[in-house]
Amino acid sequence: MSGSSFDPRQFRNALGRFASGVTVVTTRYEDRPHGMTANAFVSVSLDPPLVLVSLDNRSNMHRLLPATLRYGVSVLAEHQEKLSNHFAGRTVEGLHLRFVERQGVPLLEGAVAYFVVQVIDAHPAGDHTLYIGRVEHFESNDERPLLFYSGQYQHLRPDRAKPTAWPQDEFSLFSIGSLDPPIT
Numbered sequence: 001m002s003g004s005s006f007d008p009r010q011f012r013n014a015l016g017r018f019a020s021g022v023t024v025v026t027t028r029y030e031d032r033p034h035g036m037t038a039n040a041f042v043s044v045s046l047d048p049p050l051v052l053v054s055l056d057n058r059s060n061m062h063r064l065l066p067a068t069l070r071y072g073v074s075v076l077a078e079h080q081e082k083l084s085n086h087f088a089g090r091t092v093e094g095l096h097l098r099f100v101e102r103q104g105v106p107l108l109e110g111a112v113a114y115f116v117v118q119v120i121d122a123h124p125a126g127d128h129t130l131y132i133g134r135v136e137h138f139e140s141n142d143e144r145p146l147l148f149y150s151g152q153y154q155h156l157r158p159d160r161a162k163p164t165a166w167p168q169d170e171f172s173l174f175s176i177g178s179l180d181p182p183i184t
């Protein structure tokens with residue numbers, strides 16, 4: 001931001017420089033699964049295990065969560081771009097939705113990680129609300145994730161860049177998985 005001017009488009013562009021994965025947040029309401037694409041998914045605490053999602057106050061999920069108080073997070077695999085588009089409200093031809101269920105919460109089949117969360121707090125924050133939840137169940141596998149960067153989907157390119165090891169500390173939130181051998 002320069003001087004007193006605040007350009008929303010440039011703000012979005014700057015935010016887009018933060019690379020993320022892509023998740024679909026799901027919940028079961030009146031016995032039907034509902035989902036929305038979200039990349040504002042954050043790891044919050046290890047003990048107790050907490051995560052959050054930041055949801056637009058205009059979204060259907062924001063309307064449903066105060067009633068269901070539980071949500072699932074499916075971290076999409078790199079071949080699940082169509083699911084991301086579908087749950088972001090775009091029309092996708094020939095899409096077959098397949099859900100799996102964990103602890104009564106629907107999740108998307110084929111995702112690279114799942115979290116089932118009990119909402120413990122909701123913080124209004126501008127035009128979004130932060131839904132903080134306690135993780136009741138999680139799973140993950142080694143498939144490659146879908147990435148989102150600069151407003152576009154991206155894939156990991158391990159052939160181009162050699163991953164750099166992060167200094168490990170098993171007590172840090174940012175060393176989750178540090179008990180596994182580092183990828184070289």
Ligand SMILES: Cc1cc2nc3c(=O)[nH]c(=O)nc-3n(C[C@H](O)[C@H](O)[C@H](O)COP(=O)(O)O)c2cc1C
Nearest residue numbers: 036037038039040054055056059060087088089148
């Ligand atoms: C890659 C991607 C990430 C998104 N992340 C978020 C997010 O973190 N929070 C949010 O409120 N909307 C996010 N959206 C937009 C919602 O997915 C979109 O507005 C969706 O249609 C809302 O669901 P609804 O139409 O059922 O209300 C994202 C969209 C895309 C494509």
